[in-house]
Every structure is written in C-alpha cells, then in structure tokens.
Amino acid sequence: MTDALSLPPLPRLLVEPVVRAALLEDLGRAGDLTTDSIVPAQARFSGVIAARQAGVIAGTDAAALAFALLDPEVAVSIARPDSSQVAPGETVMHLSGPARAILSAERVALNLLCRLSGVATATASLVEAARAHGPARIVCTRKTTPGLRALEKRAVRAGGGSNHRFGLDDAVLIKDNHVAVAGGVGPAIRRARAGTGHLVKIEVEVDTLAQLEEALAEGADAVLLDNMAPDALRRAVAMIDGRAISEASGRITRETAGAVAASGVDLISAGWITHSAAIIDLGLDVA
Incomplete structure (x- = not known):
C-alpha cells in the first residue's frame, strides 16, 4: 500500500x-x-x-x-x-x-x-488479490463519477493502485470501434501516429492473438488484452516478449485477479474500483 x-x-x-x-x-x-x-x-x-x-x-x-x-x-x-x-x-x-x-x-x-x-478500499482489495501471483499493477479507467475524476483517481493511488489516462487528451487508446471504422488494427495505429505528436503513447485494444500480432508489427507502445482467458493471456505475454506494455482488462474481480496476474501482464485495469x-x-x- x-x-x-x-x-x-x-x-x-x-x-x-x-x-x-x-x-x-x-x-x-x-x-x-x-x-x-x-x-x-x-x-x-x-x-x-x-x-x-x-x-x-x-x-x-x-x-x-x-x-x-x-x-x-x-x-x-x-x-x-x-x-x-x-x-x-x-x-x-x-x-x-x-x-x-x-x-x-x-x-x-x-x-x-x-x-x-x-x-481506495476497493482498489486495495484488488491490489492484495493480485500481489501474491505476479507484479501486475492495478490501474483505473475513465469510468469515474462525472466531476470527481481527479479525486477518484487520487483515491485509487491511496489504495495502492496506479492511474491510467486521465482523459481523451493525454494518450491514444484505440478501441474496438476505432479499429472497425479504420478498417483494422494496423490502419488505426498508423493514422493515430500520423495525427499525434512524438511524445504521445499509443495503446490498442485487441481481442485476438492475430490482432495482437498486427499491433506488435506496427510498434504499438501498449496493448490492452480485452476479455482474454488466463491461458490466452499467457500466450499473449509470451508473444509480446517485452516489446510493449501488456494490460489485461474485462470484468476482472478479486476472485479472478490472481489468475490474471499470474499470466505475467504488466497492468490489470478495472472500472469497478471507481464506478461501483x-x-x-x-x-x-x-x-
């Protein structure tokens, strides 16, 4: 803590x-x-x-x-x-x-x-659940109470967690709908890189290992492994092999956090620690 x-x-x-x-x-x-x-x-x-x-x-x-x-x-x-x-x-x-x-x-x-x-208490419970199984940090999301984001994100840190982006303007996070509109993971990353400054990090959400391979080929800074089972997460971490930051997301609870952390991901993101x-x-x- x-x-x-x-x-x-x-x-x-x-x-x-x-x-x-x-x-x-x-x-x-x-x-x-x-x-x-x-x-x-x-x-x-x-x-x-x-x-x-x-x-x-x-x-x-x-x-x-x-x-x-x-x-x-x-x-x-x-x-x-x-x-x-x-x-x-x-x-x-x-x-x-x-x-x-x-x-x-x-x-x-x-x-x-x-x-x-x-x-802070919810965050601490998730940090404790993951701690014994791997080094993954618990991070929050933008699913915060309107008007309270800065305070709730600080409360996450008080509980031993870390902060994801604070808003739409401090990093690129390419979600599934962005990928769909862009016509694929690769085109979405290329457009994001062309449209932002050299200091802006680019993260992309992937649902499959095929999408992950495409994201890595394009040099994404971070990949959000969405709703993957622990076995798939382990394969994904092995594929990444330190080339990008790995983040697991998708209905992660106190009961499942240990198995997710054991996969070797760098980050575990959870919306419920702020919204619920x-x-x-x-x-x-x-x-």
Missing part, C-alpha cells in the same frame, strides 16, 4: 470547485434552515469523524476543505491521512470551531470522504 506520507495532495485549485459545487447544491437558496434556526450563531462544536467499518482512507483534503469554505475558523486535524488503513472506531479527523459551519458542511464532507475512501465501489461508513460524532 502507498505510504501515507508519500502521496502528495491535489492542488486546491482542482479540489475547491468540486467541494464548492457540492456545498452550493446542498445549501440551495436559503442555506441550512435546520441548523440556522436551532444552533446559536456563537455556539461551538468539538467532534471527530470516525470509521464505522474497516477500510482505507482517501479524501481528507476535500472533507477538510468543505468545513473551511463555510468558515475558515473551523480547525481540522487529520489523525489518519489518506492511504491509512482504519479499523471500526478509529478517529480519522478532529474538528473544532463554529458549530453552524461544521454541522452545515457535515454531509458534503462525509459524502466525499466516504465515497473516496470506498474507492461501495462507500466506507464514516460518521461525525460529538467529542
């Missing part, structure tokens, strides 16, 4: 628009009617966000920012930084300051923290 101290925070410039939009959505047109009518303006609050189930933490910066945006006087102390494993009952962060701000930001902070910790990860239950309690 990633060392908590080695995972740099995202720039606030990236995180703040997401948190601000979530707060605006929750506060609506009139603010927090419940808190503002019940809690005196001068009231203070001291509490903790604690784990109610085991997991891996991610998103503490976003959660802390939710409180700070409502009132910079809210003091936040992180007890368990991102990538930390927590057990039920462990404190993740301490909070103190104006009660209204803490109570009004509570749901947004927890939504982000629980969601991102769920992504269950949240980790965390809650705010009065200290």
Whole structure:
C-alpha cells in the first residue's frame, strides 16, 4: 500500500470547485434552515469523524476543505491521512470551531470522504488479490463519477493502485470501434501516429492473438488484452516478449485477479474500483 506520507495532495485549485459545487447544491437558496434556526450563531462544536467499518482512507483534503469554505475558523486535524488503513472506531479527523459551519458542511464532507475512501478500499482489495501471483499493477479507467475524476483517481493511488489516462487528451487508446471504422488494427495505429505528436503513447485494444500480432508489427507502445482467458493471456505475454506494455482488462474481480496476474501482464485495469465501489461508513460524532 502507498505510504501515507508519500502521496502528495491535489492542488486546491482542482479540489475547491468540486467541494464548492457540492456545498452550493446542498445549501440551495436559503442555506441550512435546520441548523440556522436551532444552533446559536456563537455556539461551538468539538467532534471527530470516525470509521464505522474497516477500510482505507482517501479524501481528507476535500472533507477538510468543505468545513473551511463555510468558515475558515473551523480547525481540522487529520489523525489518519489518506492511504491509512482504519479499523471500526478509529478517529480519522478532529474538528473544532463554529458549530453552524461544521454541522452545515457535515454531509458534503462525509459524502466525499466516504465515497473516496470506498474507492481506495476497493482498489486495495484488488491490489492484495493480485500481489501474491505476479507484479501486475492495478490501474483505473475513465469510468469515474462525472466531476470527481481527479479525486477518484487520487483515491485509487491511496489504495495502492496506479492511474491510467486521465482523459481523451493525454494518450491514444484505440478501441474496438476505432479499429472497425479504420478498417483494422494496423490502419488505426498508423493514422493515430500520423495525427499525434512524438511524445504521445499509443495503446490498442485487441481481442485476438492475430490482432495482437498486427499491433506488435506496427510498434504499438501498449496493448490492452480485452476479455482474454488466463491461458490466452499467457500466450499473449509470451508473444509480446517485452516489446510493449501488456494490460489485461474485462470484468476482472478479486476472485479472478490472481489468475490474471499470474499470466505475467504488466497492468490489470478495472472500472469497478471507481464506478461501483461501495462507500466506507464514516460518521461525525460529538467529542
């Protein structure tokens, strides 16, 4: 698992628009009617966000920012930084300051923290399942929650995984429909190379060993071995023989990750660690 101290925070410039939009959505047109009518303006609050189930933490910066945006006087102390494993009952962060701000930001902070910790925990489970069988790294995909991609991809790193491309503009990934339109793997790779800069990597998805042979002949930088059984993956890795990065993809679960990793692929990509990860239950309690 990633060392908590080695995972740099995202720039606030990236995180703040997401948190601000979530707060605006929750506060609506009139603010927090419940808190503002019940809690005196001068009231203070001291509490903790604690784990109610085991997991891996991610998103503490976003959660802390939710409180700070409502009132910079809210003091936040992180007890368990991102990538930390927590057990039920462990404190993740301490909070103190104006009660209204803490109570009004509570749901947004927890939504982000629980969601991102769920992504980190799902990733960690897949990393653990593959680790004993081969050196393959677990990578995410673009199947992320709209608006949360940067945060969810960082949560993948908090869980010990690595990131695939962040968007359509940072690498070429030739999929089956691109191949169909181009008239084959070879023409698709040649067109991609002609249409992009010399620093742009080209990966191509292949379904068969014949397509793989064509991709290797064209000098693809990486090949995505889609929905191949472990035996086919082993043959594919042998064919590649270090000439390209090998990536296995296609409904890979905790139960199948070991066999996939044992094939010798370099990467295992999984969409579910972002799009279907269950949240980790965390809650705010009065200290």
